[in-house]
Amino acid sequence: MEHYPVMKEYVVQYLNLKDGGIYIDATCGYGGHSRYILETNSNIFLYGLDKDEDAIRYASKALAVFKNFKAIHSGYEDMDRVLEKEGIEKVDGVLMDLGFSINQIKDSERGFSFQIEGPLDMRYDRRNELTAGEIINRWGRRDLIWIFENYGEINRATKIVDAIIERRKKKKFDTTTELADFLTKYCRRQGKIHPATKFFMALRITVNNEIEILKEGLKKAVLFLKTHGRLIVISFHSLEDRTVKHFFRNNQQLKCITKKPVLPDIEEVIINPESRSAKMRVCEKV
Numbered sequence: 001m002e003h004y005p006v007m008k009e010y011v012v013q014y015l016n017l018k019d020g021g022i023y024i025d026a027t028c029g030y031g032g033h034s035r036y037i038l039e040t041n042s043n044i045f046l047y048g049l050d051k052d053e054d055a056i057r058y059a060s061k062a063l064a065v066f067k068n069f070k071a072i073h074s075g076y077e078d079m080d081r082v083l084e085k086e087g088i089e090k091v092d093g094v095l096m097d098l099g100f101s102i103n104q105i106k107d108s109e110r111g112f113s114f115q116i117e118g119p120l121d122m123r124y125d126r127r128n129e130l131t132a133g134e135i136i137n138r139w140g141r142r143d144l145i146w147i148f149e150n151y152g153e154i155n156r157a158t159k160i161v162d163a164i165i166e167r168r169k170k171k172k173f174d175t176t177t178e179l180a181d182f183l184t185k186y187c188r189r190q191g192k193i194h195p196a197t198k199f200f201m202a203l204r205i206t207v208n209n210e211i212e213i214l215k216e217g218l219k220k221a222v223l224f225l226k227t228h229g230r231l232i233v234i235s236f237h238s239l240e241d242r243t244v245k246h247f248f249r250n251n252q253q254l255k256c257i258t259k260k261p262v263l264p265d266i267e268e269v270i271i272n273p274e275s276r277s278a279k280m281r282v283c284e285k286v
C-alpha cells in the first residue's frame with residue numbers, strides 16, 4: 001500500500017515552484033509528495049530527506065527516472081550538514097509533512113501500530129538506540145507520567161502508570177498488541193478513539209524526540225530559505241500544530257501566508273481518511 005500524499009495540490013500551489021529553483025522535501029518518505037512536485041515542474045531540483053533508511057531506498061528507486069531528484073538518508077534537523085555537503089547555500093522552498101507514513105504503520109517490524117503485532121520499536125531512524133520497549137519497561141514512574149500527560153495529552157496518567165509498573169515487575173511488555181491489550185483493560189474508550197491511541201502517540205513522540213527535533217528543523221529550514229522562499233508544514237496533532245503556529249508567529253523573518261491552517265477538502269478525507277486530522281501552515285521568508 002502506498003502512502004497518499006496529503007493535500008498535494010495545495011502543497012504545489014503554496015510552494016510556488018520556480019524554474020531553476022531548489023526545493024527540499026524534508027520528510028520524503030516513500031516519495032508521494034516528491035513525485036507530485038517533480039511531475040508539476042521538471043525545471044527544479046528536489047532533495048528528498050528522510051530518517052527512515054527503508055523509505056529513502058524505496059524513494060531513490062521509485063523516483064530514479066527524475067534526474068533532478070536526490071534522496072538522502074538524513075533527519076531534517078541535519079539539513080545544514082546535507083546542504084553543505086551538496087554545496088548548496090540557499091533553497092527556494094521546504095516541505096515538512098510530519099509524523100509517520102502508512103508504509104511505516106503497516107510494517108509490523110516497526111512497531112508503530114497497536115493493531116498489528118510487532119516489537120515495541122517506533123524508531124524512524126533505526127540507528128538510534130531508544131525504543132518504545134525501553135521506555136515502557138525501564139523508565140521511572142515520574143517520567144512515564146510526564147510523557148503520557150504532556151505528549152499523549154492524557155488526563156491524570158498516574159493510575160495507569162502504576163498499573164504498568166506493577167505489571168512489568170512480573171513480566172515485561174514485549175509486543176505492541178500486548179501493551180495495547182493491557183491499556184484497553186485499564187482505560188475507558190473515549191468515543192471512537194481506541195484507548196491505546198494516545199499512549200502510542202506519546203511513546204512515538206518520545207522515542208523520536210519529535211517536538212524538540214521539529215523546533216530544530218524549523219529553525220534550520222528558515223536559515224536556509226532564500227528571501228521569498230516558502231516553508232510548508234503539515235501536522236497531524238495539536239502539539240505539533242501549536243509548535244509550528246508559535247514558531248511562525250514569533251519569528252520576525254517570517255510572514256504567515258495562511259492566516260488559518262489549510263485543511264484537506266472533504267473529497268480527500270473520503271479517499272484518504274488518515275488526512276482528516278492534517279493541518280497545513282505556510283510562511284514566507286521576508
Ligand SMILES: C[S@@+](CC[C@H](N)C(=O)[O-])C[C@H]1O[C@@H](n2cnc3c(N)ncnc32)[C@H](O)[C@@H]1O
Pocket residue numbers: 003004005006026027028029030031032033034049050051052055074075076077097098099100101124213217
Ligand atoms: C507523513 S510521512 C511523509 C510522507 C510523504 N510526504 C509522502 O507523501 O509520501 C512522514 C515521514 O517523515 C519521516 N520523518 C520523521 N521525522 C523526521 C525527521 N526528523 N527528519 C526527516 N524525516 C523524518 C518519517 O520517517 C516519515 O517517512
